[in-house]
Amino acid sequence: MWRQFATCLSIAASSLLCTGCWDSTEIDRLSIVTMTGVDLAEDGQSVLGSVQIARASELGTTGGGSPSTSTGSAKAYLVESAEGPTEIEVISKIRASLPRKLFMGHRRVIVIGEEYARRGVGQLMDEVVRNPQSRLRTYVVVAFHEQAQKMLQVPSDLNRLPSDAIVEMEQSGSVLAVDARRFAKQLTSHSDPYTMGIRIFTNEMSEASPEALTLENIAVFRRDKLVDWLQGPAAKGFLWVSKDLREDSETVILPDDTGKVSVRLGSVRTSHHVVVIHGQPELYINLHTIFDINQNASRLNLLRPSNMSMVRQALQAKIQSEITAAMQQLQRDQSDPLGVGNELFKYYPALWRRLEPRWRDMYANMPVHYNIDVNVRNAGLMSSL
Template identity: 40%
Template sequence: MTWRSFQTGFVGMVILSFFCTGCWDATEINELGIVVASGADLVKPSDPHSNIKAYVQVALPSQLAGGATGGPSPSGSQKTFVLEEGEGPTAASALTSIQQRMSRRFFLRDRRVIIVGEAYAKRGLSDLLDEMIRNPDARLRSYILVAHGVTPNKLLKLAYPLTRLPADAIVELEQSHQAITINVVQFVKVLTGKSDPYAMGIRMLNTSSGKQGRIFELNDVAVFKKDKMVGWLRGEASRGFFWLQPQSMQLRRNSMAVPVPGGGWVTSQLVILNHVILPSWGKAGPRFSVNVEISDDILENMSRLKLDQSHDVKIAEHAIEQSILNQIVALLTTLKQTYHADIVGFGDLLFARYPKQWRTIESHWDQVYSRMPIQINVKVHIVRSGLIGDSVLNKSTSQGR
């Protein structure tokens, strides 16, 4: 074929191809149902073999954006989203059953929150995760949350007073550094490793003034054993988990009030958190040392300590250390004794450091884990105690003298 006829043929083919297209991939943006959050739960929570119910929160852009026609809608009077639900034997089929009823195509790329019911989490999340990983449309950075004490649809139905979409509120809470976030990618990564995943719990509360509706709260950590949830970490134990999380480097705003010897309280705020978890392999098998080093600010001093004096600073540091130590001990005790779940990631660390020895204990890692000695060292430095030194109360009395 000569160059010229090749050229003509090529140009002809390109032009002809324009007429063959039907823009089959094209979807106008206003034909999308933008999914902002979704939920999944068992139809009958008591029966582990029951069907799965899926919930989808679809945003209503016309109500959200205001636009040229209406102006911003008064918040609360109009719904900014639609909640649809569907049933099926698996998470994917339940989602499909909703799609069949919807006039708009699901747009899953902005689904930022997935709330699973407690019963469903206890049965296992593997089918949901599998669907998420396989579906090219789904976004893997969605946060996973476990509904605590309520069903997901109640949470998804709730109109949050401060943001336009309730999903926005959940995302903001997740990103507020008050919570330990986990998204689908991280969840799957942990699941395919040697450790166990976790998820934050979400609860519904009444606002303090009552009438303004209900709000969410993220607290307590759902502990998973592989893909099945086994229980909750509450109170001390859940706070102990903060100190051992790599993400908690960002937990800047966390303040804790600690009683100090001699009466009164000192409230400290985290500045820098360094933690190192070191595995070692002795004759008796693996052992760990957990070293936590913390730099703290003093927010409030309601005690007799004079924090401009190094002796009193030591006392305060020691009190904080003790308090943190108690939390970590509570965490590890619960995990090792009650749940036998390794959400801190000891298994991964051990495998990374001692891959050969790991094989010898892999089959009975659960037993090894619950008997394994873990040494905890906590070191607290108070870096900024404020120039006042001792409490304002003390100052005023001393001046009065």
């Protein structure tokens, strides 16, 4: 009996130590932030911060399993903004204006306004890294010729939350997927950061949402300041050498007015390394790709090796032209997003210490060599009609 009493007493004493989730907060008491934006205020000095907050009550389902809020409805989220001298002060003001606790743990996207990015993003990234609620897997994008605040207000046709649409585009394999961890690592190294630009375009085919968001153009930085945009062929060229491209389709115009051929990217391997010749660094870029024929809109029979060779040469010329355009612009801007300086620091530390004071000028005139290898397969059984 005494043994049973001692057992019960120990169980009762142990239960006093089981406090449960003492700091838990019910979801209906939280303001769940899914996306944030940061801009320069009108005075050019203060920070204009915006948060996109999900309406949790609107994101559930009805009894039949259908969404209670239609896709793309602005009722699924709201946007709150405030101004302050620092990013932390802005968040504090927004938090004070809301009846619920602001929760940043589910933030998926950070949008940086172009003017703010040109002034410098060092303070913003310092806050992101130090914030215990901030996830370093949050994607970072820069608003193309626009304020971040406006980007947070554009709904999506296919997603209830615009942040979810941006994340899906980032994960598509056809654009750069740069999160806060990667951006901060670039910022604190001997290279320069880069990320995708986000742009508003007019969607004339949609009556419900006349405006939509797209990830287009590449923002390149020099240290923590935005210096330029890679657009068109230059942006595509940087994608080729960034090791981010996994999905792509190309159409090439063949010589002598023979027509066009469309191909789909099968695989791509890219590398770049620095070779020091007579004390001067030179950059070598290697690219090996495999394409599959998607459509033959030419008069050529692609079962003939000579015709396939023509397609391969056209693709090779196009890719090399795009990469060359990207490198020429980066060298002109003296921006080093490929990490050439990092490689010199790692493998040639003595040379780097000598070159570092004038590295930017030397980088702008550094020779670049290209080795582009293109293979095309799956010509199919159909010849030209």
